[in-house]
Amino acid sequence: MKTLLKDVIRLGLILTAFTVVACVGLAFVNQVTKPIIDGLDARRTEQSLKNLFAGAESFEMVPEFPAGAGAVKFASAYLVSKGGQSIGLAVKAAGPTYGGDTVLLVGVGSDAKVAGVIVLDNKDTPGLGANAKNPNYYVDKASKTTFPGQFRGKPLSDPFEAKKDVIAITASTITSRGIAVIVKQAGDAATAYLAAHGGKQ
Amino acid sequence: MKRYLKIFTAGLISDNPLLMLMIGLCSALAVTNNMANGIGMGLAMTFVLLCSEVIISMFRKLIPNSIRIPIFIIVIAAFTTIVDLSMKAWTPALSEAMGVFIPLIVVNCIIMGRVEAFSSKEGVFACVIDSIGMGLGYTWVLLGIAAIRELLGDGKILGFQIMPDSYQPILFFTLPPGGFLVFALFISMNIWLKKLIDNAGARAGKSGKEAVA
Missing domain, CATH: 1.20.5 (Single alpha-helices involved in coiled-coils or other helix-helix interfaces)
Structure with missing residues (x-):
C-alpha cells in the first residue's frame, strides 16, 4: 500500500x-x-x-447582439458608418451546410436590403459546394455574378429559397440552401436590430 | 556512419511511413488535393516529428515506462501547438487551407509510432536522422499524390494553370475516392522500387561489392 x-x-x-x-x-x-x-x-x-459597404469609414462592434436561435448562430456584429451616420450592420453568422458549418459575413443596409455577402469559411466538397467561396465560379456567367454575389441588393422580404429566388450552385443544393438560410436569418436579425436601435443614431 | 545512412534511407522507401508502415494516412489523404497543402503539411509534420523525437530521446531515461504515453502526448501536443500558432501568425493563408489538420498532427500515428518505436530507445543523433528520413519520406509521398491529384482534378500545379483551357478537370481526383486511387498506385510503385533496390543490393553483394541500399 x-x-x-x-x-x-x-x-x-x-x-x-x-x-x-x-x-x-x-x-x-x-x-x-x-x-x-x-x-x-x-x-x-x-x-x-x-x-x-462601399465608402464605409468606421466600424463599431455591437456589444449585445443576439446569439441567434436554432442552427444559425451569430458570432458578432458590426455597426458600419459613413460620415458619422450609420449605413448598415454586418453580421458574422455560422450555420450548417454540407460539410460542416459555413461562416458568412452578411451586410445589411438600413433599407432592409442585403448589402453583400462574403463567405469567410466553407468546408464543403471541393469543386462542388466549395464553389460558394470560389471568386471565379459564376451562377450567372453573363453578368459574372458569384454565388454569394447574387445576394447583393436583394430585399429581405424575399423568400430566400435555393432553386427558386436564389440560383443554386450546380449539384450543390444542400450548400446553396444552407447559405440562403444563413443569409436570411442574419439579415432578419440585423434588420430587427437596426429597427430597434435606429432612433438612437 | 553506414548505420545512420541506413536509418535515413529507411524512411524514404523501404520503411516509408505512408506506403510501407501505412500509418498516418487520414490526414495525408485529406490534405493532398493540392500541392501547396502537401508542402505545408509535410514541413509541419517533419518539424513536429524532429522536435518530439529529439526531446523524448534526450529525456528517455527520465521517463518512467508506465506513464510514457501521456508524456509523449504532452511533448507532441506542445510542438504541434507551436506550429499551429506560428502558421496562423506568419503564413495565415496556408494555415487557413490546412484547417483542422494541423492540430490533428497531435494524434498522427507516424509521430506516436516513431517516438514509441525509435526515439524512446535510441540516441539523439540517430533520432535526428530518423525523423528527417521519415519526414522526407512522408513529404515526398504527399507531394507526389498532390501533384497528380491537382493536375488531373484541377488542371493546375501549385495554383498555376498547366493543362490547356479546353481540359475538363476530372473532379474525381480532388474528391476522397480519387485520393484512395492515387494512393494505391503509389503503394504499388513503392513496392516495385523497393524490389529494384533489394535486387540491386543482392546482386552487388554477390559480386563482392558493397551493398548500395
Whole structure:
C-alpha cells in the first residue's frame, strides 16, 4: 500500500514537471504570436467590411447582439458608418451546410436590403459546394455574378429559397440552401436590430 | 556512419511511413488535393516529428515506462501547438487551407509510432536522422499524390494553370475516392522500387561489392 502511494506520487510529480515545462514554452510562443494573429484577424474583418459597404469609414462592434436561435448562430456584429451616420450592420453568422458549418459575413443596409455577402469559411466538397467561396465560379456567367454575389441588393422580404429566388450552385443544393438560410436569418436579425436601435443614431 | 545512412534511407522507401508502415494516412489523404497543402503539411509534420523525437530521446531515461504515453502526448501536443500558432501568425493563408489538420498532427500515428518505436530507445543523433528520413519520406509521398491529384482534378500545379483551357478537370481526383486511387498506385510503385533496390543490393553483394541500399 505504501509503495503504491509512493509510486503514484512519484509518477504524478514527473508528469506535472513535463506538463509545466510544456505550458511555459507554449505561454511564451503564445505571447509572441497572439498580437500578430489578432492584428491579422482585425485587418481581415476590416477589409471584408469595406468590401461589403462601399465608402464605409468606421466600424463599431455591437456589444449585445443576439446569439441567434436554432442552427444559425451569430458570432458578432458590426455597426458600419459613413460620415458619422450609420449605413448598415454586418453580421458574422455560422450555420450548417454540407460539410460542416459555413461562416458568412452578411451586410445589411438600413433599407432592409442585403448589402453583400462574403463567405469567410466553407468546408464543403471541393469543386462542388466549395464553389460558394470560389471568386471565379459564376451562377450567372453573363453578368459574372458569384454565388454569394447574387445576394447583393436583394430585399429581405424575399423568400430566400435555393432553386427558386436564389440560383443554386450546380449539384450543390444542400450548400446553396444552407447559405440562403444563413443569409436570411442574419439579415432578419440585423434588420430587427437596426429597427430597434435606429432612433438612437 | 553506414548505420545512420541506413536509418535515413529507411524512411524514404523501404520503411516509408505512408506506403510501407501505412500509418498516418487520414490526414495525408485529406490534405493532398493540392500541392501547396502537401508542402505545408509535410514541413509541419517533419518539424513536429524532429522536435518530439529529439526531446523524448534526450529525456528517455527520465521517463518512467508506465506513464510514457501521456508524456509523449504532452511533448507532441506542445510542438504541434507551436506550429499551429506560428502558421496562423506568419503564413495565415496556408494555415487557413490546412484547417483542422494541423492540430490533428497531435494524434498522427507516424509521430506516436516513431517516438514509441525509435526515439524512446535510441540516441539523439540517430533520432535526428530518423525523423528527417521519415519526414522526407512522408513529404515526398504527399507531394507526389498532390501533384497528380491537382493536375488531373484541377488542371493546375501549385495554383498555376498547366493543362490547356479546353481540359475538363476530372473532379474525381480532388474528391476522397480519387485520393484512395492515387494512393494505391503509389503503394504499388513503392513496392516495385523497393524490389529494384533489394535486387540491386543482392546482386552487388554477390559480386563482392558493397551493398548500395
